[in-house]
Amino acid sequence: MPKKLLLKHLEVPGIQSLDVYRQQGGYENLKKALSMVPDAITEEVKKSGLRGRGGAGFPTGMKWSFLAKPPGVPRYLVCNADESEPGTFKDRYLMQRIPHLLLEGMIISSFALGANTSYIYIRGELMYVYHILQKAIDECYAAGLLGKNIMGSDYSLHLHVHCGAGAYICGEETALIESLEGKRGNPRIKPPFPAVKGLWGCPTVVNNVETIAAVVPIIEMGGDAYAAIGVGKSTGTKLISASGHINKPGVYEIELGVPVEEFIYSDEYCGGVRNGNKLKAVVAGGSSVPILPGDLILKTTKGEPRLMTYESLADGGFQSGTMLGSGGFIVMDETASIVKNLWNFTRFYHHESCGQCSPCREGTGWMEKILHKILDGHGEMKDIDLLWDIQSKIEGKTICPLGDAAAWPVASAIRHFRYEFEELIKSGGKVNRPAYATHAG
Amino acid sequence: MNVKKEIAFSPEALALVHKLLSRYPDGKQKSALLPILHLAQTEFDGWLSPEVMDYVACLLNIQPVEVYEVASFYSMFNLKPVGKCLIEVCRTGPCWLMGAEDVVKYIEKKLGIKDGQTTPDGMFTLKTVECLASCGTAPMMQIGETYHENLTPEKIDDILGNYEMLNERVTHWDKKHIKA
């Protein structure tokens, strides 16, 4: 059995409630943490090698150590529960099933950072999860786990849940901060970084739900023991959201380092491609990462089996690799149309662009239109080069990484599936694979 | 006769507004804007009229334009009236791979409306939305605070039938959470 750290108690009936969570040892790690000095907690997180689970994979302990600590200025911890990256649904799963794991992680992390007020920013669509979290927070206040003098210590914390209102961009940390201030979600120009000037101009750490939940087992087992799980710099366990044309879609906690082939085909995880179909392509880390054809996701160009780690998925750079990203693992079988899927994603980025930078605001719209033109049967060969040109002029030229996120799917689809664009153009849009399965099939 | 009713939150909602305001530091009450706009949609027929937005601006002691610019940025805020039951179907990549287009077409045909339209009786509005973090149970749609997943035509018939029978307005911030 693979090791489970976050979803260990998933099946315990009633684990949503404080009582049952405590019966399973819940909040014992908070007690342990409160007996440590805050910097020692950061030290354990550093030793654990934990990397941000929101997408970028930045080392969490290092991020924490960058937090400015000017005297007399409040510091904030904000949990990023915006989860809007297409293909990603692990944070919702975790918060809905085991809300107290996130809360325990929030209290421990806030203590480590010296924050006395913290927020969980959850996307507005997840309103039912907002109420689950609110109930769990109320339970904590009643039990002395939040508020003044937590568990009899001299540490006090107020924790609030805050809802967004529908905007992918609010997952970007500076847009999230703007949104939490009651404004439009326009990303800020960095520097200054949130660690210096974040929420209401105060030093702020923004971390993903899964990252903060992982702090609990790190305190329990110690940073070194956590780092012993996984491969190289990909330590610990990771929640993978598996969707698309597989037999068993769902959220799986894997030890980092599981071979991709095992993840797709074993009954422990995805259970293989539906109907025994051929694997065509995988988007391994949420819609923003490069798409890879079936053979390249299973093996690197050196012929080595690809592993579910940050490094192995990135092997080959953008020529032949991709990224672990948020762990949104989208599988497409032989019936999927790469171009139509790309059009859909591009339409998404165009819709979600905040509009501050011209390359992103205009470029995503142009790409959407060209892809639509190709699908509609009016494509010309030069459109492929035009698409390539546009994406290359967005990447790296915008305020926030949404521009890159819109460019990479286009570049990778052309790189690996150029024949499918050509086929569509030559046939006047007629050669199109059955884009999706109907309910009957 | 259409009598214009005065715009004001119910006492329960107002109590909740004050609770929400207390979560942010002094002088930062604008932070409560998004949650309060959700409450406003629940209290005032599922959408934000200019009058409602002015009322919220007044409550928060901010300029009306600060409310308009926010309300128009976020996709969950309706700036036009919507049916009692707003059907939000996810149309993004993973759902699309699993037949989201079929779901939209099926509902369009069933209700005789297109994406963005409302049935003449004011019961249903159809809207397509972006990934709702439910891709493993695709195709899916959201109605009020409820996620309806792994949709089939039969399931859609049942679900919409139930809302029609209920014949009540459903909103993202469910009324029951205001009363509590």
Ligand SMILES: Cc1cc2nc3c(=O)[nH]c(=O)nc-3n(C[C@H](O)[C@H](O)[C@H](O)COP(=O)(O)O)c2cc1C
């Ligand atoms: C367009 C965009 C959307 C993002 N959406 C999310 C999100 O929904 N959840 C998340 O945790 N991080 C998201 N991120 C990453 C955050 O900016 C940030 O890196 C992350 O919350 C940091 O937490 P971590 O270090 O724990 O991963 C997004 C980034 C971009 C550019």
Ligand code: SF4
């Ligand atoms: S890259 Fe796009 S989303 Fe990001 S700030 Fe620029 S316009 Fe806005």
Ligand code: FES
């Ligand atoms: S794509 Fe529909 S819920 Fe994610």
